[in-house]
Amino acid sequence: xxxxxxxxxxxxxxxxxxxxxxxxxxxxxxxxxxxxxxxxxxxxxxxxxxxxxxxxxxxxxxxxxxxxxxxxxxxxxxxxxxxxxxxxxxxxxxxxxxxxxxxxxxxxxxxxxxxxxxxxxxxxxxxxxxxxxxxxxxxxxxxxxxxxxxxxxxxxxxxxxxxxxxxxxxxxxxxxxxxxxxxxxxxxxxxxxxxxxxxxxxxxxxxxxxxxxxxxxxxxxxxxxxxxxxxxxxxxxxxxxxxxxxxxxxxxxxxxxxxxxxxxxxxxxxxxxxxxxxxxxxxxxxxxxxxxxxxxxxxxxxxxxxxxxxxxxxxxxxxxxx
Numbered sequence: 537x538x539x540x541x542x543x544x545x546x547x548x549x550x551x552x553x554x555x556x557x558x559x560x561x562x563x564x565x566x567x568x569x570x571x572x573x574x575x576x577x578x579x580x581x582x583x584x585x586x587x588x589x590x591x592x593x594x595x596x597x598x599x600x601x602x603x604x605x606x607x608x609x610x611x612x613x614x615x616x617x618x619x620x621x622x623x624x625x626x627x628x629x630x631x632x633x634x635x636x637x638x639x640x641x642x643x644x645x646x647x648x649x650x651x652x653x654x655x656x657x658x659x660x661x662x663x664x665x666x667x668x669x670x671x672x673x674x675x676x677x678x679x680x681x682x683x684x685x686x687x688x689x690x691x692x693x694x695x696x697x698x699x700x701x702x703x704x705x706x707x708x709x710x711x712x713x714x715x716x717x718x719x720x721x722x723x724x725x726x727x728x729x730x731x732x733x734x735x736x737x738x739x740x741x742x743x744x745x746x747x748x749x750x751x752x753x754x755x756x757x758x759x760x761x762x763x764x765x766x767x768x769x770x771x772x773x774x775x776x777x778x779x780x781x782x783x784x785x786x787x788x789x790x791x792x793x794x795x796x797x798x799x800x801x802x803x804x805x806x807x808x809x810x811x812x813x814x815x816x817x818x819x820x821x822x823x824x825x826x827x828x829x830x831x832x833x834x835x836x837x838x839x840x841x842x843x844x845x846x847x848x849x850x851x852x853x854x855x856x857x858x
Contacts, residue, residue, distance in 0.1 A: 568646035568750075571595040571619075578613030578637035580604050582629065583768060585611075595619065608765065608796040613637040616804070624804030627680070627759035631796035634762045639804070641755040645816050647745040655742030656817050657693065657753060659686070663717065664803030665732035666700040668707065672795040673766045677703045680761040680801035687754045693740045700729040702797065742816070753816070761799035 579589035585606035597618035609631030679701040698711035707729030719734030
């Protein structure tokens, strides 16, 4: 992450060759930024199948998934995190199952400007969705949940939670209200429920950061899903057909009955971000920006960030879909 100091405001953006050249020419001041700590974990169960789990940690990139299944029952969990800002987590399944996953991004920052400064934390959440469907007995139940929490040290800056569930009483949605996301969509029916939210940029005031002060930002995304299928692992058989006469086929026995429901939860950044998810900037408490300087800076950064975004999205598309 690189910073430039213009008009008393320090701007943070992903490093690219053009951004780096601009930063050097403007006399960039860098804070001490520790390497991120990326942690993932997940676990899955499915009726009659072996349980499975994963865990991992890295300062650059970590990714893993697990799938377990038995007949109509299946559980799946997936997590990804890297130091370029790609964060994804998903939990899903059908039949009788449980699945959970998370990705956590932690990073420390130190104010090395030599004076107290006001800090701002900017981040972007691509959005996600939760859904639950029951295709079988009213006694079956399914649920899916996603959650996001962001902390500065032990102080919570941002929290969001959404769940969709289907029980004998029908479908229901429970989400943080009012939602921090401007774009949301919710549906509740007798056998299904779903909730989705669009991506959005956020900015939070970190308050006064003293000279030499170090603080950390923790960014946690979680996904969970579960199902209870009354048919268990037996979908039944259609039975045998009757015998045919000599030289002809017997009648068809038919299919068995198997209608497991599903749960699905996902949240993350599937396309690549223009800026780091942990973008922190400082400004002097006494500085007043000149409108002309701010306008010129905004125009210059817009072009550089756009070029960075194209490169980032190209790399993201080459790695995997979402």
